[in-house]
Every structure is written in C-alpha cells, then in structure tokens.
Amino acid sequence: xxxxxxxxxxxxxxxxxxxxxxxKPISGHDYLFWYRxxxxxxxxxxxxxxxxxxxxxxGMPEDRFSAKMPNASFSTLxxxxxxxxxxxxxxxxxxxxxxxYEQYFGPGTRLTVT
Amino acid sequence: xxxxxxDPGPFNVPEGxxxxxxxxxxxxxxxxxxWYRQDCRKExxxxxxxxxxxxxxxxxxxxxxRASQYISLLIRDxxxxxxxxxxxxxxxxNSGYALNFGKGTSLLVTP
Numbered sequence: 282x283x284x285x286x287x288x289x290x291x292x293x294x295x296x297x298x299x300x301x302x303x304x305k306p307i308s309g310h311d312y313l314f315w316y317r318x319x320x321x322x323x324x325x326x327x328x329x330x331x332x333x334x335x336x337x338x339x340g341m342p343e344d345r346f347s348a349k350m351p352n353a354s355f356s357t358l359x360x361x362x363x364x365x366x367x368x369x370x371x372x373x374x375x376x377x378x379x380x381x382y383e384q385y386f387g388p389g390t391r392l393t394v395t
Numbered sequence: 396x397x398x399x400x401x402d403p404g405p406f407n408v409p410e411g412x413x414x415x416x417x418x419x420x421x422x423x424x425x426x427x428x429x430w431y432r433q434d435c436r437k438e439x440x441x442x443x444x445x446x447x448x449x450x451x452x453x454x455x456x457x458x459x460x461r462a463s464q465y466i467s468l469l470i471r472d473x474x475x476x477x478x479x480x481x482x483x484x485x486x487x488x489n490s491g492y493a494l495n496f497g498k499g500t501s502l503l504v505t506p
Contacts, residue, residue, distance in 0.1 A: 314493075316496075322498075323499065324482070324498075326494065372438055382429075382486065382492055382494075383429075383441045384441070386439050388437070
C-alpha cells in the first residue's frame, strides 16, 4: 500500500520566492493535516481538512501561507513570499474513519529559505 | 502554558534498562492520547494509543492519569533500536482528529 506521498522531498529557495508543497493522502482517508516541525517549536498543526473542506486553519502562521485541497487525492501548501524563518520540515498526514484517529505521516519536505 | 509538555532529555540508558517518560497536558477536555515515535530525520509514527485503564504492547506500557492530566510510557528491556524521539500526543479538546504534539523526549540506548 502506498503511504502518504509528499513532494518535493527537499526544497531550497531564496527569500521572496513562492514555494508550493504537495501531498497525496492515503486512498480512502478523509482527513488531511499539514504540520511544520522545527527544533524550537516542535511539531505544529497548521491546518486540516475533512472531505476536502478546511476545518481549522488557526495554526497557519500568517497570510503568506495558504492551503488547498481541490480533491480527495491532492493538497497543496503554498508560501508566498517565503522568508528564512519559514525554513522547517513540513509534514502532511492523513487519517480516516476506522483508524482510531491514528495519523499516517508522509516523509516530509525539508524547506530551506536563504 | 504549552498544551503538551515533555522532558526533552536526552535519556541515555544501557541496553536492557527500563526507562520511563512522562508528559502533562493542559486541556482537560482531551479524550484521545497517544505516543508516537520519530527516528532521526524521519516522519513520526504511531507507537501506541493510551487508554484510561492503561495498556501494554510487548515491552511498552502506557498509563493515563486523567485527574492529574499526566501520561507515561515505560520501556522495559530497552534495545538499541529503541533509540529515537518519543512524542506525547493529545487530541485538541474540540476535535477528535486534530492533535497536539509534545516536543518529544530523546532516548539513546547504548551497548
């Protein structure tokens, strides 16, 4: 079974550039989560979707961040414009009915903004 | 106060030792509790759920104290392969699916 798929795995970009991170959840899962992990702040929930609808985006740091889920098999997290403090590992996770709330994480995208 | 607090460690223990990690959470409305494991430069993975009556999975035992809002994880007969960061996880009180993660406790098991 394919797990959660994220791309790219690594991204290096310059300050001010737009960054788009992609995620394909596990087939059949109806919840999708975006997290950011840094040494200082740990793993933070940015936003999550249920049946492609954003449910809670209170963790999105500011207007430079946006997330979409146009269909059940694809989501994007966009940062525009990017700043050095956005450097982190961004994880996507999915969950579904019958998983007892267990979240399955993708391998993450390591973002470096110079 | 942070939603989920853990001692970051590191805990350095010899193979075969017993080690315990603790965690406190702030939201009394939380209903779901977990321990996740994260290896270096990898994604977090569920280790075990934590039930009110306590539960055991092989060498791992998890306990929950709702009155004190405290969760523990005990690892017996530790193996080199147990070296990882252990994340205490609690659901947000108003959502079963949204989770708050602690910053993790680092464990290093040495030969």
